[in-house]
Amino acid sequence: MLVDGNQIRPIWLDDDRTTVKVIDQRQLPHRFVVADLTQVDEVIHAIVEMFVRGAPLIGATGAYGVMIAALNAGLKNDPMAFIEKECRRLKAARPTAVNLAWAVDRVLAIVRTAGSVEACIDAARDEAAAIAEEEAENCRMIGVHGAEIVEAIRHEKDRGPVNILTHCNAGWLACIEYGTATAPIYEAFNRGVDLHVWVDETRPLNQGARLTAWELGKHGVPHTVITDNAGGHLMQHGRVDMVIVGTDRSTHTGDVANKIGTYLKALAAKDNGIPFYVALPSSTFDWTMTDGVKEIPIEERSPDEVRYIQGLADGQLTRVLVPPETSPAADFAFDVTPARLVTGFITERGVCGASEEKIHELFPEH
Numbered sequence: 001m002l003v004d005g006n007q008i009r010p011i012w013l014d015d016d017r018t019t020v021k022v023i024d025q026r027q028l029p030h031r032f033v034v035a036d037l038t039q040v041d042e043v044i045h046a047i048v049e050m051f052v053r054g055a056p057l058i059g060a061t062g063a064y065g066v067m068i069a070a071l072n073a074g075l076k077n078d079p080m081a082f083i084e085k086e087c088r089r090l091k092a093a094r095p096t097a098v099n100l101a102w103a104v105d106r107v108l109a110i111v112r113t114a115g116s117v118e119a120c121i122d123a124a125r126d127e128a129a130a131i132a133e134e135e136a137e138n139c140r141m142i143g144v145h146g147a148e149i150v151e152a153i154r155h156e157k158d159r160g161p162v163n164i165l166t167h168c169n170a171g172w173l174a175c176i177e178y179g180t181a182t183a184p185i186y187e188a189f190n191r192g193v194d195l196h197v198w199v200d201e202t203r204p205l206n207q208g209a210r211l212t213a214w215e216l217g218k219h220g221v222p223h224t225v226i227t228d229n230a231g232g233h234l235m236q237h238g239r240v241d242m243v244i245v246g247t248d249r250s251t252h253t254g255d256v257a258n259k260i261g262t263y264l265k266a267l268a269a270k271d272n273g274i275p276f277y278v279a280l281p282s283s284t285f286d287w288t289m290t291d292g293v294k295e296i297p298i299e300e301r302s303p304d305e306v307r308y309i310q311g312l313a314d315g316q317l318t319r320v321l322v323p324p325e326t327s328p329a330a331d332f333a334f335d336v337t338p339a340r341l342v343t344g345f346i347t348e349r350g351v352c353g354a355s356e357e358k359i360h361e362l363f364p365e366h
C-alpha cells in the first residue's frame, strides 16, 4: 500500500533473494524499522514477538521461513530431515492463526518433491512468493465484495457517513496488501463512499490504536480511536452501522477466532441489530474443526503485555507499568465468536452466511 508516496508491503524478499525483510510492527506508529531475517530462529522470534502478526502475514512469513530452512540445509547430513524439523518449529511459533501451519505445509509439500537442496531452495522461494501474491489478490477481492455491502448501507441511510467499527488490525500490515477487514473500507473509500471508522484500541498490544489508525491515516480514511469498551455505547446510540473484523481461524461451521474482545463486540452488535461481518481469505478457514469454542487453540501470552503499556514519551519508545507491581495478570490473546452472531463472511469468492452449508456452497472443493 502507499505510505508517504512509497509502495510498501509488510514483508518482501531482498535483492539477494535470500534475506527476508519485514517491518518491525512492534515499533509502529512511532518508528518505521525494517528487520532482516536470515535464520529460522530469527523468523520464529519475529513471529513470536510480533514483529509480524495477523493471520495472512504470519502465514507468508512462515512460508519464507521454509525457504530460509532450505538455505541453511546444505551442510546438514540429511537436509530434508533438517527442513522437516525446522518446519515443525515454525508451525509451533503461534498457535491460533491457522494460516501459519497451512502456509508452511503448503511450501513443505512442494519442497519434498524438489530433489536437490538447490531445487528445494528455489521451490520454497517460488511457493512463498506465490502465497504472498495470492493473499494480496484475495484481499483485493475481499475489498471488491465487501465494498458492495458498505455501498448498500450508504444508500439505505438518509445522511451522514457509514460508521464502521473494527477491532484489532486486520489491515494490510496484517496481510500483504489491502487487509481483510480494511479491504472493503479502502475499496469503498476509493469509490467515494462517505465513511468513518471507529477503531478499537485493542488492548493489550493496541494493534487498533497503533496500526489500524496509522494505516487509515496514511490512506486518508476518516477514523476515530476509541476504548475497547466504547462499542456497545456507540451501537446503542445508532452510531455504528456495521462491524467488520478479521479472523485468525474460522471453522467451516462458521465459528470465528479473532483478537480478544471480538466476541463482546459481536454480542453487542446482535443486541442492537447491527450487521457483524468477518472478512477472511479462504486460507483462514479451518476445514477440520467444527466447534470453535471447544477446538480452536487460544494463545496465552506473557502477562507483562497486560501489565505494561508502550508509547512515545519525550521522543523515546517507553514502557510503563499500569497495575500494582505485585498483581498477577493474564493475557488471553483471542476469543471465539459463535457462528450464530456472525451476519456473514466476506471472502475472495464473495459473501456467504456463517453456516457449514453456506461456507461449503462457496468452497465446494472442501
Ligand SMILES: CSC[C@@H](O)[C@@H](O)C(=O)COP(=O)(O)O
Binding pocket: 053, 054, 055, 056, 097, 167, 168, 169, 170, 171, 174, 175, 179, 180, 181, 207, 245, 246, 247, 248, 258, 259, 333
Ligand atoms: C487479517 S488479520 C486477522 C487477524 O489476524 C487479526 O484480526 C488479529 O486478531 C491479529 O492478532 P495479532 O495478535 O495481532 O496477530
